[in-house]
Amino acid sequence: MTEQDTATRETAAQLVEAFLKQRREQIAQRWADAPLFRTVFTVSRDEAVEACKGVVDALAEVLAGGRPEDITAPEFATVREQLGHVAASRARGGATPAQIADDVAALRPPVTELLRAEFADPSGVQAGEAVLLLSVVMGTLRLVVMETALSAGEELMERQRQQLLEVATPVIQLWDGIVAVPLIGTLDSARSQVVMESLLEAIVDQRAAYAILDITGVPMVDSLVAQHLLKTVAAARLMGAECIVSGIRPAIAQTIVHLGIDLGTVVTRSSLADALAYALARQGIAIPAPSASRVSPS
Amino acid sequence: MTVPWPSRPAQVPVLALGDVLLVTLQGELLDTAAEQLQQDIAQRVARSGATGVVIDISGVDIVDSFLGRVLAEIAANARLMAARTVLAGMRPAVAMTLVELGLTLPGLATALDVERALELLSGHPLAAVPSDPGKEDT
Amino acid sequence: MEAVSRPVTAELPIGSDADLSRVRQRVRQAATDLGFGLAQQTKVVTAASELARNTLVHGGGGLMEMTSLDDGHRRGLRLSFVDHGPGIRDVELALTDGYTSGGGLGLGLGGARRLMQHFTIDTTPGQGTTVTVEAWEQGVPTARRGTP
Known part of the structure; x- marks a missing residue:
């Protein structure tokens, strides 16, 4: 990575971070209607919006922390539990890990669309850099959710294993x-x-x-x-x-x-x-x- | 489960059904009552010339090694007087515990319930669950 | 996994035939309250009956202490049978199936050890014997349809 690249990236990171903070409300409103959150927070939409805001904040912190590709970045810790609940709840509803991954991927288009709209020239170099960085961090988020969902799955499997003990021995x-x-x-x-x-x-x-x-x-x-x-x-x-x-x-x-x-x-x-x-x-x-x-x- | 314990050994009734004596054990049985029962059955078999004894333990929720020994001795005494003893209705949890305890009562014939025990005593002697199933064809 | 034990919940004398019956009933009640399954309840009560009888017959009487346990994951029951009788000269021999000094089947000690999850014996010739056993809630759900 050249010095030039690093500099561009830093600027892009600052840009995207600022965008996430500024457009927190709009992003959260859009995400709240995405399947991942809509199917879990069925009782109150406000709750879904609050959860989404938490995720937006975490992403902004990750960018400020400078490790957008690192799933172990401490900034993810704040949303890990929340996303774990969301993913586990989807899994209980019958969603496969692949579906949950798709659900998380579906969060990307609405937010990139909003980001592009921030730029006077949406197809310019600066906009391209920013969207790429946002995509990277969204990809990392997807991995974090998958990892959390899988560990929740293991607990579920342990419970099911015990239930299976009884079912597997029919008389x-x-x-x-x-x-x-x-x-x-x-x-x-x-x-x-x-x-x-x-x-x-x-x-x-x-x-x-x-x-x-x-x-x-x-x-x-x-x-x-x-x-x-x-x-x-x-x-x-x-x-x-x-x-x-x-x-x-x-x-x-x-x-x-x-x-x-x-x-x-x-x-x-x-x-x-x-x-x-x-x-x-x-x-x-x-x-x-x-x-x-x-x-x-x- | 707060059954008051008897202050003195309760008598266990021994019923005569034709040639068979039917003994029904219920709940808690004090050691002294069990020993008393052993004597009662021996006397009744001797007096009546019964050919079979059925001990219904479906109402018994634990059998420890003491009661196990008493049951085995009742059967051994009866056999000396040419009467067969069948233990009927042992509960699954009791059976599992006895096996764990190492008490498999090999000399005792067993039956699922009193009805089967009576069938077994009146019917073909080989209809019994063999005490040594390895030689079941003899 | 340090078990947290609450204070002794009950202390029962073992001095007569009727006391053995009382021991069985109290242990059954405690095992039921702890949520033990029927099979395990039966094992615990049977072990208690064996050990209490040993205390009475070989130890010349004594007492049983009952303590409920909790290690944070599971609940358990600890039973201690204490006598001040002659003690056991050869513990290994006493634990052997078939060995008896009291006219029983000689399955008391060894059998109780197989029925429980922990078994310790502390004996001094001429001083007395304390046998302590523990049973813990089983992690595996047991197949059961009602109680007979």
């Missing part, structure tokens, strides 16, 4: 008196606990004498998971139900043997269909053995 009634949980994905201690509780509750609710734990979709069984399976089987038995573990793939069988875990007292079957056939037979319902073509109904 299905397969037959009168037979329930099953098809387990999919990694089983950790917390999830195993939820599985155990859901299954035992279902045994009571459905008066199920047979409960099938299908682990076809479980990628790995370590000694902790095996312990949980054994505990679930033991608890079901105390309640008067028999548990069958199905879908033990060869690799998992090897791991179980390798870990020295004794599944000796647990009824196991290779597939969910076999487990169901076993439970039906125990209830005195005879069915033909599943043929090879219909071993796996999934």
Whole structure:
């Protein structure tokens, strides 16, 4: 960057900063109607205008601070929280990160339009420099919002992960008196606990004498998971139900043997269909053995 | 949940249903009442020649190792007098806790509720949930 | 994560069979008030029952102190069982499943340790024993439809 460039830029920065301060009210009025703010501040437009003024002030400070490209510029700190709320609120309303980015980008045209109108020659060099600088700082603002939105998203994901724990372990009634949980994905201690509780509750609710734990979709069984399976089987038995573990793939069988875990007292079957056939037979319902073509109904 | 605790051990009623004795446990059971019950059941089985004992614990919200031992001993005593004991209606939270405690009561037959327990005692002896499911085909 | 403990909220004597019942009921009430789920309530009450019985049978009686805890994120319950009995000569042995000196199943101490999140034992032969356990609200929501 040459000295000439720096000088021009400083002038442009001063110009734009002055513009932002002078036209604070008009910019805020226009932004308040933009989707980003309009869809969040649905109750009071005045509130949206106030929020927008805060953003304009922050931009002016960023320019005065001389770091228009830096998303960590301390001047952004004042609006970070506010924009975080706005973005999080949009995200809750179903907006994707891409949409939120577009929303922020949509703030640029109204303000550049106002800036151009300040110049006697809107297509002159001075106007061009000023608009470019404003675009740069607006681009930085967009990154700041995205970053804030993403970290808010992480919190949301953590909450959803917890809710998923419950949703991801559906207990299905397969037959009168037979329930099953098809387990999919990694089983950790917390999830195993939820599985155990859901299954035992279902045994009571459905008066199920047979409960099938299908682990076809479980990628790995370590000694902790095996312990949980054994505990679930033991608890079901105390309640008067028999548990069958199905879908033990060869690799998992090897791991179980390798870990020295004794599944000796647990009824196991290779597939969910076999487990169901076993439970039906125990209830005195005879069915033909599943043929090879219909071993796996999934 | 402010049930007043009994000042003296409450008597647990033992009902005779044909050949089967039905014992219904409710809420708090003092240690002395549990031991009293154990003796009562042994006497009743001996006197009546009952072939089965059903202990309904659906109304019991905790089973600790003491009560667990009493239940196991009731079953063991009854077996000596040729009567089978079925524990019916254990709550999920109680079952989970007992397993965590290390008390799996391997010698006791279990059933989901009293109705199933009675079916089990009147029906085919192998209809029971096996205490050792690994040998279920024998 | 320093737990802030409020003053001892209750002190219950353990001197008789009926006291054990009182301990179970008070602990159940406290666990319910703290918002513990049904499964955890049951575990805490069962552990309390085991430990209180130890205090009565092996320690010749004593008392239970109950304290509610709060570390800023979660709430918990601390229970201390204090006796001035003969003490435990070999703690490791006493914690082994199946070991018993009192005619029970020998699952009391070890079982209580598995049911709770923190377990400490302080014993001096001839002086007495204090067993302290803690249970904390579980972070994971538990699947539950009503209470039976």
